[in-house]
Structure formats: C-alpha cells, structure tokens
Amino acid sequence: MKKAFPILGLLTAGLLSYALYEGLVVAPKEQTMGEVQRIFYYHVPSAWTAFLLFFINFLASVQYLVRRDPKTDKIANWVVITIGVLTCVAPYAIPSLVPAGARASSIATTGVALVGLYFLIKKFFSEQETDMLALTTAEVGVVFCTVVLVTGPLWARPVWGIWWTWDVRLTSTLVLWLIYVSYLVLRRFSSSGQTPVLAAALAVFGALDVPLVYFSIWFFRTQHPQPVIGGGGSIDPRMLHVLLINWLAFLCFAFLVCWSRYRLERMKREVEETQALEALLEPRSALR
C-alpha cells in the first residue's frame, strides 16, 4: 500500500500530461469557436468529476446517517436496491417517462452506478470512515467545481461575448457550489463531536435541493449549449476520444488528491484519539 501511492502519482502525472498534449495538439480545431474551444477538455471533465464526487459525498452521508441504527440500515439497503431496479426497468417498460433528450440506457446506467457505488462504499468503509469519505469528497469536489466555474466564463467571454449569464447549467452549478461551501463552513464551525451528524444531514438536504434548483432555473431561462454527450448534440469522434482521455486523467487526479486527503484526515483523527486516551490514562502528565 505504501508504494501504491507514489506509483499512482507518477501514472496520474503521465496521464495528465498526455491528456494535455492530446487536448492542445491532437484534437482537431473547432470550426466556429477556434482554439478557445479547447478549454472544453478541461471544463467538462472537471464538471463530471465534481458531480461524481458530490454524488459520492451524498451516498457516504446517507450511509453515515442510516448505519447508526441497524433497522434503518436494512431499510436503506432495500430502498437503494428498489431505486436501482426501477431505474433499470421503468425507462424501458414505460418509454414516456424518459425526459426528452435523455436515453433509457443512460438512466439505467445511472441506476446501476448508484447501487454499485452505494454497496462499494458500504463494503470498504466503516461508519466512521464514511464521514471521512464525505469530508474528503466534498473538499475535492468544491475544488473541481471551482475549476468549472472559472473555466466556464473564460470560454464564454470570447464565444458568447459575456462572462456570465443566469442560465440553468451555470446557475445550478453555482448553487451547487454554494451548498457545498456552506457544508464545508458548517464542518469548520461546529464542535468536533457533532460535526459528522450535522454535516451528513446538510449533505442530504443539499442533495434533495439539487433537482429543485435545476427545475426552477430551467423554467427560469436557458442559454448554455446543449450537452453534446447523451443529449441531442453531436461531437467529432476524435474530440470525444480526447475528452474521455482527459476525464480519465482528471478522475485519477481526483482519486489521488482524495486519497492523500483521506490519509491525512485519518492520521489526524488517530492522533486526536491517542491524545485523548493519554490524557485519560495519565491525568497528571497531560497537565504538565
């Protein structure tokens, strides 16, 4: 395990430089937007990575809350399995349920990913560790979300002629960012014993909020280009190739940062525990 970290670090560095080369040199120049379109290979993978991390944060927070009680834990398992089965069956059984622009297969994939991730987290993380996982993914997710919010306007200025617009994707990403920043502020400001529970409750609230945010702003206004993957748009296969390589590189990078942050957090808690224990065992030496 000790060696896996530097090896993965080297691999990620190689992959990131290769992805950068692919994005800047190999990928074809976009017809109307020109070179500035290449920020796409930075912007979209960051967004996907951030959303994935927030999703993991949500699952970890739910688990932290339900695993405190074996009964709710069992109920939650069945709820997750039911949702997974429903997302796999319903889009094919009742095609009218599928929203315009989405495919039944992508909904089913999301459902399978949900169930898979939920039980993977459950298998590999203890109750206390899910809280550390939630903290780690929220922090790294906010960083990637910031990258999205910074690179977006950089692209929008030459292409749309404006830095920012209150469009549905921009606004809901901004609101998502705000929710997770408030999550981190709460973690910073609450006293240590109760932080995990309060933070997990807030994470669940944030996840409940996301669809509502999206619908409300979608009805409000829309300007962002339609998604080229999975939506109605089309993309040059060479560009898609570069995009996917970039996403892989970003995922590796995110995983690396999360891992290192996770180890740091675990060490911090171990130190705190040891110090508390020592203070209990030797009250006098603690006073000295």
Add this chain to the structure above:
Amino acid sequence: MSAAPSGITLATLTKDVRLEWRSKDAINSMLFFALLVVVVFSFSFDPVAEESRQIAGGLVWVAFLFAAVVALNQTWARELRNQVLDAYRVSPAPANSLFLAKAMGNFLFVGVLEALMTPLFVVFYKLRVLGPAWQLLPVAILGTWAIVVNGTFFAAMSLRTRSREIMLPLLLFPITIPALLSMVEATTTILVGDPSTSAKFWIVLLATYDVVFTTGCLALFETVLHAE
C-alpha cells in the same frame, strides 16, 4: 418518529406564543428590521409604478427572508437558558412534536410580520395587482412555510456551532434558493398580470419544495437534536 401534532406540540406552541405575546421580542425586531430594509431599498431604487411592479416581488421576499432569520435565530436560543433543551432531550417526548411546534410558532410570527408589512409595501412602492390577486395567498402561505421549516431546522443545527448567529443564513440561503426563486417569480407574475404567463408552475414547485423539505426535516430532526 411520529409526526402527528400531539399535546406536546400544542403545549410548546402555546408556551412560545405566550412568551412572544408578553415580550414581543421576535416580532418587534423583525418588524423594525423589515421596515429598515424597505426604507433602504426605496432610497436606492426610487422606482416609478411600472418598474416597482417588476422588482417588488424580489424586494418583498428578500425583506421577509432577512427578517425571518432574526426570529429564527431566537427560536432555539430561548431553550438554552436553564438547560431546557437538554431536559427535552432526555425526556421521552418525540422530537418531531417539538420541531413542529417551533416551526408552527415561527410560521405564525413571520405570518404576522407579513400581514403588517404588506400594506406598507403597497403604500411605499405604489403597488397595484394586475393579475389574479387571490393567488398571492397560496404563494405567501407556501413561501413562508418553506422559509420557516428549513429555517427552524437549520437554526437547531447552527445551535451547536461557534458564531451561531452567522451560521444560520450561511446554511439557509443556499438551500432556499429554489423556493426563493419560486416565490419571487410567482409574486412578480401575479403583480404584472401578463396573460401569457401563469404563476401555477411556481406554486406547484413551491408546494413540492415544501413537501420534500418538511419530510426531510421530520426524518432528520431527531438525529440532529440528539447529535452528540
């Protein structure tokens, strides 16, 4: 986990209302705060009737949201004196009864504030409703409940944090954005009265928000109250 209003809910609600009736702490500070917001806004905009109709929805709800935070911050702080909240925690009373009582009490206080402030808004901003005015009532009820139910929950959460007065808006505002957007848009639509648009979508969205977050609060409040 029972969510039904019980005798405990009623008792707590009566106690809070009686306390408020005698001290008038929350109402007075909210009223004065909202008044200040109205006056400051009217200085900075100085609108004619047509413009003010466009912005009034936003102004009204922002003023009410800010004022509600003042009351929400006091709602649990009152229970900290003499360890009332700790006593409640060790008692077998269901946590949700307490939550519902607090949320209803805040709903009542913010409702009174709205009833008193609305005429003032109408006068200061020369408002005249051009759309179906009765729709403002469901918007007001659902919107107030949206602010209050999440506000009560987050106030209970921020009770355990350092600098709790500042924590509440930091937690509440990001989560409330869809509700606030719905309230503002619905109110503006009704005020402007453009026949091509309708406030129905926003009212439905607001109702959905209320249902989702009331369920969420009732499901998680016990955990948050006992978080140690």
